[in-house]
Amino acid sequence: MAAASEYDHFADIYQVWTDTAASTTANLAFYVDTYLKTEGPVVELGVGDGRIAVAAAARRRSMIGVDLSQAMLDRCRARAAGAGVLDRLTLLHADFRSFQLDEPADLIALPYHSLGHLVALDDKRRAIAHVFSQLAPGGRFVFDDFFMTPGLMDHMRKVQLRAEYRSATGADTLLWVTSLVDETTQSIRVVTWEDELDAAGMQVARRYRRLSLSWLEPAQARTLLTEAGFAIESCFGDFAGTPFAEGTAHEQIWIARRPA
Ligand SMILES: C[S@@+](CC[C@H](N)C(=O)[O-])C[C@H]1O[C@@H](n2cnc3c(N)ncnc32)[C@H](O)[C@@H]1O
Incomplete structure (x- = not known):
């Protein structure tokens, strides 16, 4: 049984929160597009209320969603049912550091700064190593983090x-x-x-x-990914795919591949 989550006390205002956030329109389009372009199993860690996963499911993408908060998963289920796509979602009540998939994934995404909910560097390291273990060879891990300035x-x-x-x-x-x-x-x-x-x-x-x-500094993110065995394909500085540069970046968006 997964532990209780801070988000159990945040779930009822989460949609107001995302509806009024600066980067949610851009990150929604980026992740939906990434999910739709992937052939095999796609997993969203920290699926939340299904803001992104349900939009992808509405475009015929089957998804696995993982979340530690039962209250957020309940909202995700209700949102998917409302959109008529509940049959395309498999929801797991589990932690980023220990979720278990029935088959290796081709894409594991961790959107919207959510790795940052693991505050200790060692917990982030464990999560990234665990993501690596749940990917098929050649599969990708995509996540974004704040670029703190x-x-x-x-x-x-x-x-x-x-x-x-x-x-x-x-x-x-x-x-x-x-x-x-x-x-x-x-x-x-x-x-x-x-x-x-x-x-x-x-x-x-x-x-x-x-x-x-x-948040992670970009050099720390690079080190954690490399230590886990990932090959880094790209780091973008925004959701339009602009290559990351310290002077202009708004985010850090990492695309890493488990070598085939
Ligand atoms: C910022 S929300 C992102 C929700 C959704 N991906 C989106 O972009 O709107 C972060 C989500 O991660 C979940 N979460 C936080 N820590 C977690 C952990 N250690 N394991 C699994 N889920 C976690 C929270 O419950 C919450 O639903």
């Missing part, structure tokens, strides 16, 4: 009004976010809060949530 740190540390919406119970709600960013440990503590307002605009409730994140 002073500008991105400043942005994350600001208090931002993320969304204004009606909650599931119909409450007028403001969603706020800020982050504690620790350069020494390369870790990020995301803190969100929702304010529920009455008809006069007075706050009637506030709920806080927190998520643990982290």
Whole structure:
């Protein structure tokens, strides 16, 4: 049985979160396209609410989704059922570091900075080595991570009004976010809060949530991939496929292959 996940307490606002995020349109198109171009079994680690996997399934791509959060998997199942593609999804309640596939995959993807939920470098190392073990020879591992810059740190540390919406119970709600960013440990503590307002605009409730994140420096990502046995095919600096360059990159997007 997989352990409980921080995302069990985040699942009900996840869609508002992704609908209002800067990079979700570009990363959605990139990953769906990558899944559709792959011939054999495709796995999305940290499948979440199926934002990407269900879009791929709607284009006839069968998918295996792995997630540690039962609440996120429940949302994924509901989303797939709503889109009429539940039969194309196999969902596994498991950890990045220990999921077991029935057959080796041709593609394992880990979208949307999700490797960063493993904060310790050693856990990332274990996850990458485990991904390698679950790939067919010649299979690919694709993931993205933050490319952390002073500008991105400043942005994350600001208090931002993320969304204004009606909650599931119909409450007028403001969603706020800020982050504690620790350069020494390369870790990020995301803190969100929702304010529920009455008809006069007075706050009637506030709920806080927190998520643990982290980032790799590009040299660390390269080392972890190489140590695990991967051959690195590409590193992009954005989801349009621009080659990674320190001066211009917005993300680090790694394409690595298990040698045939
Ligand atoms: C940022 S969300 C990404 C969801 C989806 N891939 C997307 O792009 O919208 C990260 C997901 O990874 C899952 N997750 C975090 N740590 C995990 C772990 N160690 N093993 C498996 N899933 C994990 C979370 O439960 C969450 O659903």
